Each structure stands twice: as structure tokens, then as C-alpha cells.
Amino acid sequence: MTSPAIKAERLQQRLETFADIGATPAGGVNRQALSPEDREARRLLAELAKARRFGVFQDAMANLFIRRSGRDDRLPPLLIGSHLDSQPTGGRFDGALGTLSAFEVLEALEDAGAQTPSPIEVVAWTNEEGSRFAPGVMGSMAFAGAADPAQWQSLAGSDGASFADELAATLAALPEAAMRPLGMPLSGYIELHIEQGPSLEKEGLAIGVVTGVQGTRWLKVTVTGEAGHAGTTPLPYRRDPMVAAVGMMHQLQASVMPSDADARLTVGRIATIPGSVNAIPKAVTFSLDIRHPSAGRLDAIVGDVQAICRAEGAKQGCSVEIATAFDMAPGVFAPEMIDTIEAAARRLSLPCKRMVSGAFHDALFLARVAPTAMIFVPCRNGISHNEAEYVEPASIRDGARLLLEATIAATTT
Amino acid sequence: MTSPAIKAERLQQRLETFADIGATPAGGVNRQALSPEDREARRLLAELAKARRFGVFQDAMANLFIRRSGRDDRLPPLLIGSHLDSQPTGGRFDGALGTLSAFEVLEALEDAGAQTPSPIEVVAWTNEEGSRFAPGVMGSMAFAGAADPAQWQSLAGSDGASFADELAATLAALPEAAMRPLGMPLSGYIELHIEQGPSLEKEGLAIGVVTGVQGTRWLKVTVTGEAGHAGTTPLPYRRDPMVAAVGMMHQLQASVMPSDADARLTVGRIATIPGSVNAIPKAVTFSLDIRHPSAGRLDAIVGDVQAICRAEGAKQGCSVEIATAFDMAPGVFAPEMIDTIEAAARRLSLPCKRMVSGAFHDALFLARVAPTAMIFVPCRNGISHNEAEYVEPASIRDGARLLLEATIAATTT
Numbered sequence: 001m002t003s004p005a006i007k008a009e010r011l012q013q014r015l016e017t018f019a020d021i022g023a024t025p026a027g028g029v030n031r032q033a034l035s036p037e038d039r040e041a042r043r044l045l046a047e048l049a050k051a052r053r054f055g056v057f058q059d060a061m062a063n064l065f066i067r068r069s070g071r072d073d074r075l076p077p078l079l080i081g082s083h084l085d086s087q088p089t090g091g092r093f094d095g096a097l098g099t100l101s102a103f104e105v106l107e108a109l110e111d112a113g114a115q116t117p118s119p120i121e122v123v124a125w126t127n128e129e130g131s132r133f134a135p136g137v138m139g140s141m142a143f144a145g146a147a148d149p150a151q152w153q154s155l156a157g158s159d160g161a162s163f164a165d166e167l168a169a170t171l172a173a174l175p176e177a178a179m180r181p182l183g184m185p186l187s188g189y190i191e192l193h194i195e196q197g198p199s200l201e202k203e204g205l206a207i208g209v210v211t212g213v214q215g216t217r218w219l220k221v222t223v224t225g226e227a228g229h230a231g232t233t234p235l236p237y238r239r240d241p242m243v244a245a246v247g248m249m250h251q252l253q254a255s256v257m258p259s260d261a262d263a264r265l266t267v268g269r270i271a272t273i274p275g276s277v278n279a280i281p282k283a284v285t286f287s288l289d290i291r292h293p294s295a296g297r298l299d300a301i302v303g304d305v306q307a308i309c310r311a312e313g314a315k316q317g318c319s320v321e322i323a324t325a326f327d328m329a330p331g332v333f334a335p336e337m338i339d340t341i342e343a344a345a346r347r348l349s350l351p352c353k354r355m356v357s358g359a360f361h362d363a364l365f366l367a368r369v370a371p372t373a374m375i376f377v378p379c380r381n382g383i384s385h386n387e388a389e390y391v392e393p394a395s396i397r398d399g400a401r402l403l404l405e406a407t408i409a410a411t412t413t
Numbered sequence: 414m415t416s417p418a419i420k421a422e423r424l425q426q427r428l429e430t431f432a433d434i435g436a437t438p439a440g441g442v443n444r445q446a447l448s449p450e451d452r453e454a455r456r457l458l459a460e461l462a463k464a465r466r467f468g469v470f471q472d473a474m475a476n477l478f479i480r481r482s483g484r485d486d487r488l489p490p491l492l493i494g495s496h497l498d499s500q501p502t503g504g505r506f507d508g509a510l511g512t513l514s515a516f517e518v519l520e521a522l523e524d525a526g527a528q529t530p531s532p533i534e535v536v537a538w539t540n541e542e543g544s545r546f547a548p549g550v551m552g553s554m555a556f557a558g559a560a561d562p563a564q565w566q567s568l569a570g571s572d573g574a575s576f577a578d579e580l581a582a583t584l585a586a587l588p589e590a591a592m593r594p595l596g597m598p599l600s601g602y603i604e605l606h607i608e609q610g611p612s613l614e615k616e617g618l619a620i621g622v623v624t625g626v627q628g629t630r631w632l633k634v635t636v637t638g639e640a641g642h643a644g645t646t647p648l649p650y651r652r653d654p655m656v657a658a659v660g661m662m663h664q665l666q667a668s669v670m671p672s673d674a675d676a677r678l679t680v681g682r683i684a685t686i687p688g689s690v691n692a693i694p695k696a697v698t699f700s701l702d703i704r705h706p707s708a709g710r711l712d713a714i715v716g717d718v719q720a721i722c723r724a725e726g727a728k729q730g731c732s733v734e735i736a737t738a739f740d741m742a743p744g745v746f747a748p749e750m751i752d753t754i755e756a757a758a759r760r761l762s763l764p765c766k767r768m769v770s771g772a773f774h775d776a777l778f779l780a781r782v783a784p785t786a787m788i789f790v791p792c793r794n795g796i797s798h799n800e801a802e803y804v805e806p807a808s809i810r811d812g813a814r815l816l817l818e819a820t821i822a823a824t825t826t
Contacts, residue, residue: 195645196642196645197641197642197644197645197646197647197650198641198645198646198647198650199645199647199650202650214644216644218690218691228610228611228795229609229610229771229772229795229797229798230677230679230681230702230704230771231610231627231629231677231702231704231770231771231772232608232609232610232611232612232770232771232772232795232797233610233611233677233771233795234610234612234674234677235670235671235674237610237611237612237615237795240679242662242679242680242681242683243666246659246662246663246666246680247663249655249659250659250660250663253656253659253660257648258648261647261648264643264644264646264647266643266653266655266691266692266693267655267659267685268643268655268685268688268689268690268691268692268693268694269685269688269689269690270655270683270684270685271683271684272680272681272682272683275681275682276681276682277631277681277682277700277702277738277739278631278679278681278702279679279681280679280681281681287690289643289644289690289691291643291644325690326690357644357645358642358643358644358645358646359642359644359645382641382642382645382646382650384642384645385642
């Protein structure tokens with residue numbers, strides 16, 4: 001028996017093969033959840049698995065599992081993987097990289113004739129992206145018992161398709177996969193993914209050891225003042241909601257992120273009513289996307305936001321309403337799994353740092369039912385959810401090597 | 414002969430009669446330029462004129478003139494008036510008040526058998542509002558030779574109507590009005606109008622003696638940065654155009670108006686691209702409406718705007734483009750006509766102040782060809798271009814009395 005090793009050319013070739021399924025003219029991928037393209041990708045993965053005599057399973061959410069037996073098959077498996085669905089104009093690596101790198105790990109173990117103490121399973125979660133059927137991370141959420149899939153029975157997709165019909169068709173398209181119940185005991189979960197941000201590339205690091213997922217709060221701030229003629233209304237008679245909104249945003253932009261490197265605050269959307277060049281608006285609405293890895297700090301920032309918005313509104317004689325449009329608590333990964341991955345990276349001399357994920361992942365829900373952590377690799381310019389998404393071959397190799405090393409370590413400890 | 418005096422009840426009644434033409438259910442007026450309702454109002458004014466044996470004239474722009482002879486009819490007339498067209502959901506007083514008050518002045522002179530040295534004419538300018546056919550102040554602009562009406566021959570209205578056809582139909586609807594050439598020598602022009610702003614009411618003043626019209630510059634500022642994921646992009650890697658735009662607006666709002674009581678700066682419109690809650694925008698555009706009665710100060714403010722925008726853009730690594738969407742030089746009224754009106758207000762013990770108009774008026778172009786000034790009366794809450802527009806009967810009376818007094822003074826001096 002040789003020592004297990006990633007075959008980087010095989011993985012690279014396989015990424016290209018999968019990128020052909022749903023390929024877009026601009027070099028990206030349109031392989032939305034439960035679409036014919038998604039089914040084709042799932043079929044190809046199942047066939048590759050059968051060729052290696054791995055077990056193939058699916059559950060009621062069409063989460064797809066590839067199982068390589070361990071020494072004791074009664075032990076709960078270690079799960080590794082990601083998703084195969086994409087955004088409508090998505091990239092080739094978001095999801096596919098983690099899924100195919102996990103499959104490469106199974107193949108590397110098989111090539112080496114390595115026996116692991118417990119089984120290892122590769123998973124491709126259903127509908128991580130949520131662009132065709134909202135919400136995203138459906139498969140992992142249902143697997144972790146965090147949502148009852150019955151609620152999605154009558155859901156319609158962005159293309160008008162029935163979720164129930166498309167799910168049934170997807171399950172039926174893979175009759176050779178044995179059905180299993182939703183959810184099962186796991187010894188752990190490791191997900192490799194592209195960073196979808198610029199930090200690793202800018203800092204010249206090969207690996208991010210992900211310690212959790214930021215909590216997210218979306219607020220919609222509505223500032224109401226008094227409409228007026230831009231020419232005929234002197235300053236003392238103005239109750240201008242735009243002046244109030246600018247005061248709010250200015251204070252928040254100058255304080256929240258500059259004082260806390262872990263905080264994120266973004267104004268992505270803003271509108272005035274009525275929106276005339278020559279009218280003082282009657283009202284202004286703007287969005288705040290606020291993120292922090294600590295639930296307590298997130299609450300504190302939201303408290304600051306409310307105080308600042310009310311004070312700036314009052315200064316201009318404007319009323320302020322703040323509505324919560326979305327609220328997701330931070331996900332905290334398992335220290336032992338984080339340590340395992342970090343130690344593996346050190347053994348492989350891969351420059352790395354611990355970091356928090358700014359984007360959602362299936363791992364967010366797996367962390368509720370098993371010791372979970374993630375591995376990030378850099379993507380060019382931090383670009384993702386975009387046909388221009390790109391990962392250097394060296395990063396693909398580094399990630400897969402680390403996933404193999406961490407998988408072996410996690411099943412042996 | 415008695416001393417000429419306004420009959421306030423007659424004027425009030427006449428305002429109500431005209432408000433019935435194009436009346437809206439909400440109590441406003443829809444009497445857009447060259448519409449059947451506009452024609453009906455013009456016909457009524459012409460018939461009232463004929464009943465008093467005043468002369469009725471129109472020119473190629475369908476500007477309507479009502480002439481009361483003076484002692485020497487070879488002298489250039491003093492012109493008084495305003496417009497009869499309205500916004501689509503306009504008020505009862507914008508334009509109509511000035512036109513009907515001017516007609517009341519003619520009737521008061523006639524009632525008293527008063528003879529003026531020169532003729533006095535009432536004018537109703539065509540298409541002041543510009544809401545059906547853009548631009549506004551067409552009639553007065555063409556009268557003053559500031560625009561060639563030929564350019565509007567193929568113009569289409571917001572309702573698809575042909576400007577040329579509607580103009581011809583309007584002229585044809587008043588065959589008894591003698592045609593005269595566009596433009597003529599005038600001894601002066603006085604226009605009474607509602608303030609369309611809150612100053613007079615808030616300061617408890619009966620009259621504004623208008624010394625000019627603010628110059629206006631509309632700028633469109635486009636700030637371009639780098640789109641990014643709201644969750645995965647730390648502060649040091651952001652080139653956020655919204656942060657830059659907020660920095661610009663904050664500085665401008667804190668400096669331009671607070672440091673100069675005559676300046677106006679309004680952000681009425683703003684948009685982000687792509688406008689996703691969870692994305693750092695790629696670009697932000699916002700409008701600036703900047704006004705000042707002094708051309709030099711207006712230029713200086715626009716210079717400051719450009720410097721501030723470039724500096725704030727550079728701070729965030731964003732590029733900035735500033736386009737001029739509209740540029741109207743300030744209008745400066747004639748000192749002798751301003752003095753005449755102010756002295757008349759003092760004789761009538763009407764509390765008044767000198768002020769600059771923030772809105773456009775036909776007087777802006779008349780000022781280029783004749784000694785011109787305006788009289789403002791307060792409107793409730795400064796509301797105009799709105800069906801809720803309202804003027805107190807006392808203000809209507811005060812305005813008409815002053816217009817009569819100033820008219821007599823202007824024709825005698």
C-alpha cells in the first residue's frame with residue numbers, strides 16, 4: 001500500500017468535465033438546482049462512484065451520498081463534500097470544487113488501498129444556491145432537521161417550475177441510488193469551498209481554516225420627512241429625509257467597520273420618494289447588511305444602528321422606521337475540527353489563517369449536528385457568483401491535498 | 414371718477430369659476446397647455462374682455478393679450494399677467510391667480526373710469542408648466558426671442574399629441590382675437606404669483622417683492638467602485654462607491670446651505686447598481702439640484718462640488734464623473750421695477766420683504782426685454798404643483814391691491 005495522494009490532473013480534468021454540464025457561452029455554468037443540468041451532473045458523479053464500486057445513496061431531499069466503507073461500517077461516517085448546483089450565471093468552482101475534491105479524496109484512498117477506521121462519504125447537497133427555488137441551503141437544512149421539507153411542497157421556482165415535481169423527477173433520474181432517511185449520525189463534516197472573497201489572495205495565503213459563518217442581519221431603514229420644492233424651500237424650513245439618511249450612513253460607515261475588523265456593514269440599496277431631481281424627497285429608504293461572527297456583537301451593532309438612526313432622524317425632524325428583513329445567527333464551527341484542519345495544513349506547509357466565512361454554506365447547518373469546519377481556497381479577485389470565477393490549478397491542488405490530509409486525520413483521531 | 418379699487422369678491426368668484434375648468438375630484442385643476450380645458454379658460458378670459466370692450470390679441474405662440482387703451486396708444490404698454498395652464502394634478506392658483514388678478518386690475522381701472530398714460534395689457538403666456546409639452550415657459554421664451562419656436566414644430570406631448578396641431582387648434586379656437594407678431598416693445602412687466610415655498614407664510618409676511626430668479630444647475634454624479642460580496646469583503650479590500658457618495662453628500666449638505674442662506678442644494682434622486690441588499694454596489698449615481706441668485710456664487714459652489722466629489726472618490730479608490738444635466742443662469746429683475754413695487758407695498762402698509770424666486774417663471778425671460786419684477790403672495794404650507802394648493806382670501810386681496818397700486822405707479826412714472 002502506497003501513501004494516499006491526490007491526482008491533481010484527474011481532479012482538474014474532472015472539474016472541466018463537470019463545467020461542461022450547463023456551460024454558458026461566457027465560460028461559466030448555469031446548473032440550477034433540480035434542473036436537467038443538475039440531474040446530469042448528479043448522474044455523472046453517481047457513475048464515477050459506481051465505477052469505483054462506492055455506494056450511492058440519496059434521501060428525500062435528493063441529497064446525494066457516495067460511500068466508501070471503513071474498517072467498521074457500523075461507525076458513523078465522516079462526511080465531506082459541498083454542492084453541484086450553481087447560480088444562473090454562476091462559476092465553475094462554487095460547490096463543484098468541494099464536491100469533486102471530496103470525490104478525489106475517496107479515489108486517492110481507493111488508489112492507495114488505504115483502509116480508514118470509519119466509512120467516509122461524499123455529499124452533494126441539494127439546492128445550496130437558492131436562485132431557482134428559494135431559500136438556499138435547503139438540502140442541508142432539512143438534513144440537519146432545521147427545516148421541515150413539507151413546507152416546500154407547493155413552492156414554485158423562478159421559472160415557474162414546481163419544486164415537488166422537479167424534486168421527484170430528480171430522485172427518479174437516479175433509480176440505482178438507494179433511498180435512505182433524511183439525517184443520520186456523523187462523526188464530522190468537512191467542506192472545501194472557494195473563499196468568494198479577496199482576503200486569501202490579497203494576503204498570499206493558500207488556505208483559510210474556517211472557524212464559523214458570520215451572523216447576518218438585514219435592516220430596511222425608512223426615513224420620512226417633508227417633500228418640498230428644491231428651489232423655493234430654504235434650509236430652516238426643510239425636513240429633508242435625504243440629509244438625515246446621509247447623516248446616518250455617514251456615522252455608521254465611519255464607526256462600525258473601522259472600529260471592528262470582524263464587522264461588515266454595507267448599504268447596497270437606496271431609493272428616494274418621489275425621486276425627482278428638483279424635489280426634496282418625502283422619504284428615503286435604504287438597506288443595511290450587517291454581519292459579525294459574534295451574536296452578541298451583532299446585537300450590539302444593531303443597537304448602535306438604531307440609536308444613530310433615531311438621533312440623526314430627530315436632528316432633521318424626520319421619523320425613522322427600522323424593519324428587520326432577515327436575521328441569521330452566526331454559525332460557530334467545532335474547535336476540534338478546526339484544529340484538525342489547521343494541523344493538517346501545517347504538516348503540508350500550506351500558509352493559512354483562521355477566518356470566518358462571510359457567505360452562507362451548507363456547513364452552517366451541518367455544524368448543528370456534527371463537528372464541522374471548512375477549508376477555503378483563494379479565488380481570483382474574490383469574484384464568485386459570476387461566470388468569471390476562477391481558481392488557480394495550484395489552489396485546487398492545495399485544497400484537495402489538505403482535504404485528504406484532514407479527512408485521514410479526522411477519521412483516525 | 415372714483416379712485417380705482419379691487420373688488421375682492423369678484424376676483425374670488427372668478428378664481429372659482431376658472432378652477433371649474435379642468436377641475437379634478439381632489440379639488441385641484443388639470444388644465445394642461447393647449448388642451449381643450451386650456452382653450453376653454455382662454456375663451457372665458459377673452460369673453461370677459463370683450464364684455465368690457467378690451468382688445469383681444471394673440472401671437473403665433475398663442476400667447477393671449479387683453480388690452481386696455483391708455484391716453485397715448487402709441488406708447489409701449491405695461492404688461493401684467495401670468496399663465497392659465499396647469500400641472501396635470503395642479504392647484505387652482507399657480508398661474509391663474511396672477512392672470513385673473515391682472516384682469517381684475519384692468520376692470521378696477523375701467524370701473525373707476527381711470528385713464529392711464531400708456532396702454533396696459535394683461536397676458537396669459539402659453540405653456541408655462543411644460544408638463545404636457547417640454548420645455549416650460551415656451552410662450553414667454555419665444556416672445557422674448559430667447560428661443561425659436563420652429564424647433565418645437567415636431568414636438569410630441571406626454572399624451573402623444575402633436576404640439577403643432579394643438580397650437581393651431583388653440584389659435585383657431587379664438588378667431589376673434591387679432592393676430593399680432595411675436596414680441597413687442599414694453600414699458601415693463603409685472604407678474605403676480607404664489608410663492609410656491611414656505612417663507613412668507615412662516616415669517617408672517619403678506620408680500621414678497623421678487624428681485625430675481627435663482628440660477629439652477631443640475632448635476633448627475635456617478636461614482637464607480639468595485640462590486641463585492643457584503644459578507645466576504647473586509648474593509649481594506651473595499652472600493653465602495655456608496656461610502657464615497659455618502660462622504661460627498663455629507664460634506665456638501667454640511668457646507669453649501671449652512672454657509673450661505675441664498676444657496677440651495679438638494680439630493681432628490683439616488684440609485685445603486687446593481688442594487689442588491691447583500692452586494693457592495695459597483696456604482697452609485699445621485700442628482701444635485703444647486704441654486705443661487707448670483708451666477709458667480711453658483712459657479713463657485715459647482716467648483717466646490719467638483720473638488721469635494723473628486724477628493725471623496727479618491728479616498729475610496731473610486732472614479733467620479735460629474736455631468737451637467739441642466740444649466741439656467743440667474744435672472745436679475747429691474748431695480749426700478751422692484752423699487753416701484755416695494756414703494757407701493759409700503760403705501761398699502763403690506764408687510765413685505767425682498768426675495769429671490771426659487772422656481773422658474775415667465776418673468777425670467779421677460780426680464781431680458783423689459784423692466785421686470787414679480788409680486789409673491791404666500792400659499793399655505795408652501796405647497797404648490799399639488800391639488801392641495803391653497804391661498805387665503807386675504808392674500809388674494811392683498812396681492813391684487815398691490816398689483817393695481819404698482820401698475821398705476823409704473824404707468825405714471
